[in-house]
Amino acid sequence: MRWNGEAISVGQVGERVLIALGGNAMTGPDGGASPGDQHRAVEQAVRHVVALVEDGHQVTLTHGNGPQVGNLILKNQLAAHVVPPVPLDWCGAQTQATIGTLILNAFDGRAAVVVTRTLVDPADPAFQDPVKPIGRYFSEAEARRFEDLGQTWRRFERGWRRVVASPEPLEILDAPAVAALVASGFTVVAAGGGGVPVTRDAEGRLAGVEAVIDKDLAAAVLARAVRATVLVIATDVPRAVVGFGTPGARPLGHVTAAELRVLHAAGHFAGGSMGPKVEAALRFVEQGGDRSVITSLEDMGAALTGETGTVVRQ
Helix, strand or coil: CEECCEECCCCCCCCEEEEEECHHHCCCCCCCCCHHHHHHHHHHHHHHHHHHHHCCCEEEEEECCHHHHHHHHHHHHHCCCCCCCCCHHHHHHHHHHHHHHHHHHHHCCCEEEECCEEECCCCCHHHCCCCEEEEEEECHHHHHHHHCCCCCEEEECCEEEEEEECCCCCEECCHHHHHHHHHCCCEEEECHHHCEEEEECCCCCEEECCECCCHHHHHHHHHHHCCCCEEEEEECCCCCEECCCCCCCEECCEEEHHHHHHHHHCCCCCCCCHHHHHHHHHHHHHCCCCEEEEEEHHHHHHHHCCCCCEEEEC
């Protein structure tokens, strides 16, 4: 087929695809994360995934878990005077299993969930300066109470909020299990929320840490580990946009990694939204992946064949 007058190659049936579902795929249109909201959102998202599987693609899924972890943290905070709060890595593991079960029920096919650990470096600079806000806003008095439990809190315009480290994902430790299931014909849900963050000490022992891993960056690591040919970052827009919110805004179609890296370095993609998605797409391609795609859930099939979406290649 042709794109903007240029001949391009298209996706082949039977590709190994890793899809990173954005938070919008796990919550209601207004961001609601009630059980009903999550059931409906997941069922809608999975319909698009099933279509790709029926087209013959081998699919691995990962997903966000911010609202779900936020709910668990709030329960911890409200009950802190009765029950000691559980660590953040436990919250991540719980939400991986919960969301994974919702996906399995909606998929109703040959599928599996792997509760997945992601290795991070205990010397990562992020641990020295936690900046990732999680959970709700509280008063200063309440924040000080949680600080006494060993948490880090910072003041924002709307109040006090807990902050944690967001270290770089180094390795998806359970990727071999994911790859084995994929090779056996399973659609696998793995590395939800970026994976459960763990560190390894000098004796090789693993331990969970209080951190949040960017799920798109972790998806790029997992995609390489399971030898995916394409990384699809599913969000709520059909393409990444250069100059978003300005009169000169333009959607990106097919772009080389080198071109996109220049645009990213120039600050065209916001750090809290499209920035990590662009960075993940770049890393996957720069480190040997065939291509990355940033697009909406509804457009995933067309994006795989090159008809829409932001498609990144070397």
